Amino acid sequence: EPEVTQTPSHQVTQMGQEVILRCVPISNHLYFYWYRQILGQKVEFLVSFYNNEISEKSEIFDDQFSVERPDGSNFTLKIRSTKLEDSAMYFCASRWGAGLSGANVLTFGAGSRLTVL
Amino acid sequence: DQQVKQNSPSLSVQEGRISILNCDYTNSMFDYFLWYKKYPAEGPTFLISISSIKDKNEDGRFTVFLNKSAKHLSLHIVPSQPGDSAVYFCAANTLWNTGNQFYFGTGTSLTVIP
Numbered sequence: 089e090p091e092v093t094q095t096p097s098h099q100v101t102q103m104g105q106e107v108i109l110r111c112v113p114i115s116n117h118l119y120f121y122w123y124r125q126i127l128g129q130k131v132e133f134l135v136s137f138y139n140n141e142i143s144e145k146s147e148i149f150d151d152q153f154s155v156e157r158p159d160g161s162n163f164t165l166k167i168r169s170t171k172l173e174d175s176a177m178y179f180c181a182s183r184w185g186a187g188l189s190g191a192n193v194l195t196f197g198a199g200s201r202l203t204v205l
Numbered sequence: 206d207q208q209v210k211q212n213s214p215s216l217s218v219q220e221g222r223i224s225i226l227n228c229d230y231t232n233s234m235f236d237y238f239l240w241y242k243k244y245p246a247e248g249p250t251f252l253i254s255i256s257s258i259k260d261k262n263e264d265g266r267f268t269v270f271l272n273k274s275a276k277h278l279s280l281h282i283v284p285s286q287p288g289d290s291a292v293y294f295c296a297a298n299t300l301w302n303t304g305n306q307f308y309f310g311t312g313t314s315l316t317v318i319p
Contacts (some may be wrong), residue, residue, distance in 0.1 A: 092248075121306070131249065132295060133306040146308050179248050187301050192237055194296075194307055196248035 090114040092197035094180050100203045104169050109200045111163045111180030119143075120163045121181040121194065122155065131179070137163065170204045177201050208232045209297050211310035219318050226284040226313045228295035231276065235297040239307070240269060240280045243292045252293075253280070256300065285317045 093112045101107050113120050122134040135155055136143040142155065154166045163182075167174055177199045185191030210229045218224045226240075236257040241249035255262040255269045255278070262269050268281045282289055292312045298305055 130311040131309040133308070136306055144308070145314075177246075181248075191296070192240065192300055193251050193254060195251065196241075198248045199246070201246075 090195075092180055092182055092195050093155070094178075094197035094200050097198070098201040100205065101170055103172055103204055104190075107167045107170055107174075107202060108163045109178050109202070111165070111197055112161055113180065113182035114184075114195060117182035117195070120155075120157065121183075122165045123179045123181060123196075123201075124176040125179065126173075128178045129173065134178075134186070142200055165200075167200070170202075172204050173190075174175045175202055175204045177178075186199050194205055207311075208235075208264060208296060209308045209310040211239050211293075211295060211313050213285075213313070214311070215314040215316070217316045217318060218285045221284045221286055224280075224285045224315055224317070226280040226282075226293050226295075226315065228278045228280075228310050230278075230297050230308075231274055232297070232308075233276070234299050236307075237300045238269070238271060240267075241294045241309075242289075243294060248296055253299050254296045256269065257315055260311055282315075287317045287319050290317045 095110045120137040125131045133146050134151045135145040151166045174203050179199045180197045181194040183194050240252040241253040242252050243249040253264050254266045255271050271278045292314045294312045295310045296307045298307045
């Protein structure tokens, strides 16, 4: 079964450092998302991406965050200068389409755990 | 603004009995609802969904019920099995709004006791 793959599975970084989290969405999917979950808390939306541009972003997704789809297969989340409160599990997700209920299911990756020290 | 709410953070059920997980939403524009299951240190996995044109959708042991007038949905698992022990999230979005986010509830941790 097709899956969303994320790397690294765990990254430890110092506060203020840049981090890039990588995702390979399912190949025929058109919509891409980043969510995160701080330990024990809810799953929070960060950003959605379609047709090579951001469709929607949350208040969390400030100037320190950026996304890119550099080569048609990878989808990356960059945090320019990490803060302690960025420590969380980051989930990439993708879906095939919209408007038809069968296409409107988000498939998630296993997550990248980011620890900021 | 929490548009999707799961008011029960945890639920314990005996094996073989029915598990009922509840979810409420506030945005009447939502027309598609999903349930996800999540194990620790894994990503959420899709379980079952329902569009607003239906009031029930069934898939094996899992049934989702939608009450649009009450803005309420529920997930029934019967019979419950120990392997069902996980955190369950409900989610909602609007089918025709391309690229929009899925709104997630805070999750209900289900424990099925053997």
